[in-house]
Amino acid sequence: MREGHNGYCPSPGITPAREAIAAEYNGRGWPVSPDRVLVTAGTSEAIDLALSALLDEHGEVLVPMPTYPLYTAVVAKLGARAVFYRTDPSAGWLPDLDHLARVLTPATRAIVVIDPNNPTGATYPVATRKALLSFADKHGLAILADEVYGDIAYEGSVAPLGSLDVAALKKLADGRLCSTVPMQFGIKAALEGDRAHQAAFRAALRERAAVTTRALQKMPGVSLVAPTAAFYAMPKVELPPGKTDEDYVLGLLRATGILCVHGSGFGTSPADGYLRIVFLAAPKELQDIYAEMSVFTAQFLQR
Numbered sequence: 489m490r491e492g493h494n495g496y497c498p499s500p501g502i503t504p505a506r507e508a509i510a511a512e513y514n515g516r517g518w519p520v521s522p523d524r525v526l527v528t529a530g531t532s533e534a535i536d537l538a539l540s541a542l543l544d545e546h547g548e549v550l551v552p553m554p555t556y557p558l559y560t561a562v563v564a565k566l567g568a569r570a571v572f573y574r575t576d577p578s579a580g581w582l583p584d585l586d587h588l589a590r591v592l593t594p595a596t597r598a599i600v601v602i603d604p605n606n607p608t609g610a611t612y613p614v615a616t617r618k619a620l621l622s623f624a625d626k627h628g629l630a631i632l633a634d635e636v637y638g639d640i641a642y643e644g645s646v647a648p649l650g651s652l653d654v655a656a657l658k659k660l661a662d663g664r665l666c667s668t669v670p671m672q673f674g675i676k677a678a679l680e681g682d683r684a685h686q687a688a689f690r691a692a693l694r695e696r697a698a699v700t701t702r703a704l705q706k707m708p709g710v711s712l713v714a715p716t717a718a719f720y721a722m723p724k725v726e727l728p729p730g731k732t733d734e735d736y737v738l739g740l741l742r743a744t745g746i747l748c749v750h751g752s753g754f755g756t757s758p759a760d761g762y763l764r765i766v767f768l769a770a771p772k773e774l775q776d777i778y779a780e781m782s783v784f785t786a787q788f789l790q791r
């Protein structure tokens with residue numbers, strides 16, 4: 489900012505940032521040239537541009553369920569249709585490939601793959617990723633690979649997956665000025681600088697995930713698929729008849745001040761009893777939180 493980089497730049501982004509991003513992907517085994525890189529204001533704007541490029545009012549996009557709600561919001565804004573494909577808690581929240589094939593229609597234009605996943609904390613094995621790629625290839629679908637948590641998978645970074653029609657996206661990117669310029673000057677430094685902090689962050693997350701998994705798996709009436717990335721967990725509470733996930737979440741909030749998000753906020757059925765936890769607090773604090781949650785859950789389930 490002191491060097492005066494405070495104005496606008498070309499809409500796709502500044503050259504050093506695009507070059508650093510391309511180099512990063514090349515280093516991860518996905519060859520991409522800088523002219524195919526667009527710098528956006530967060531993943532959110534990229535999602536908006538990509539869906540706008542791909543969908544008209546008759547278009548459909550396959551979106552995982554549970555889902556990250558921004559996708560459904562953008563699809564709704566475009567007047568298009570989000571079609572949900574199941575991810576299966578009994579199979580580590582992996583995409584249900586049979587269900588995926590059943591919900592495909594001639595109007596399907598794209599598939600959203602969120603790996604590592606919010607809200608479930610799942611990462612997909614190579615076989616699943618290859619199956620998704622060949623499914624998309626077979627049916628001529630663009631893949632929106634949301635890899636926002638790619639570097640915080642506990643077993644190491646997740647390799648990049650897909651590619652898009654960047655020409656259409658470029659037109660859309662030209663329809664706004666540019667992503668904030670001073671921040672773009674941070675990209676090269678961030679990608680080429682020391683990343684030792686990432687290992688420390690991953691280790692800290694892994695510890696919190698372990699505390700979360702241990703506490704929730706032993707809580708009566710609660711089950712959890714252990715998260716493998718990021719800072720999300722999606723446990724299931726066996727709700728008493730007539731109760732919803734929102735009843736549980738609001739009850740917990742009122743009784744303890746602990747806030748989770750009800751699974752139906754991510755598209756699961758309210759009676760299924762899913763909730764999403766963000767486990768960024770310190771491990772000791774998490775232990776105290778889960779102890780309180782356990783007491784509340786026992787009372788809730790008795791009602």
Ligand SMILES: Cc1ncc(COP(=O)(O)O)c(C=O)c1O
Nearest residue numbers: 530531532533556602606634636
């Ligand atoms: C799966 C997923 N995609 C995209 C985003 C939005 O990312 P950004 O902050 O870069 O817009 C989030 C934020 O929570 C997310 O969880």
